[in-house]
Amino acid sequence: MEAGTPGGVSVQDEAVDKSNFKKCNQIAFYRRQKLLRPGKSLYRVLFDSVTLSDENVKFQIIHEENKVLLQVEIYEIEGNIFRLKIDEASPLKARYKVPDVLIKEPTTQKLFISHKEAGILVLSSVNENYKLRVTANPFQVELQSKGETVMSVNSNGLLYFEHLQPPPSDRKPTAQNEEAASDSSKERQEDLGLWQEKFGSFLDIKAHGPTSVGIDFSLHGYDHVYGIPQHAETLLLKNTSDGDAYRLYNLDIFGHKIHDKIGIYGSVPLLLAHKPNRTSGIFWLNSSETLVDISTKAVAEVRVIHFPQN
Known part of the structure; x- marks a missing residue:
């Protein structure tokens, strides 16, 4: 805190430097899963x-x-x-x-x-x-x-499951995978983060390739959903169609801005929907990074995207 004008004080902005943390569009598994359209x-x-x-x-x-x-x-x-x-x-x-x-x-x-x-x-x-x-x-x-x-x-047809597979260098070429191999250029692999992913100076090498999973849940007859802490956001979870998803990832962030979907410290992958005669919940059990997209329409539709660590 620093001194301000006489008779008052102003609080110095000590919010987290977001450049140290990935945005949703910088997370490879999220980019890959967003290529899958509802249907x-x-x-x-x-x-x-x-x-x-x-x-x-x-x-x-x-x-x-x-x-x-x-x-x-x-x-x-x-x-x-x-x-x-x-x-x-x-x-x-x-x-x-x-x-x-x-x-x-x-x-x-x-x-x-x-x-x-x-x-x-x-x-x-x-x-x-x-x-x-x-x-x-x-x-x-x-x-x-x-x-x-x-x-x-x-x-919504968003079940997404990346199966374990040997590295491209270990595969024996066959007539069946020639077409797939032609689409697995080095540039495309790097863009999708299939076998390695770099952020800043950190290089994440994926020995068994991409292993993310995702699925959609639709909660019928509810107007609002809550939960999946910790975020410095409103108790009512917001529609994410025009912005970043809610991120569940253990981050040691002591300074943060309010009304932000970035994770603060711990994460609890429990989402709740409530109405006068019923409460429903989704508990997404996994220890690794998870992104949650929320779309509220005629029903509250919750799409959960999840990444198992290698």
């Missing part, structure tokens, strides 16, 4: 792979272009909680998973198939008030409560 998802459910157990329901989905298989697991947890896990069915190596989040594993409730028809699978539980409607093509999951759709997953 029909390229993922399709393989219903012949569905298996049920006392713990969860499993099935595979396939990308219609690259033919990579992903394993989907759905759990119901006590307290009207549903967990969705998606991972590669046969990865080159296991991805990092956050340990020690819970004191003990939560109690799950068995899901069963209550209805099945061409391209549709409906999962129910002991609490028949809640159902999960899984659509095969394109892949989509709807959470329904007493016949009302509360939340949709991948309804």
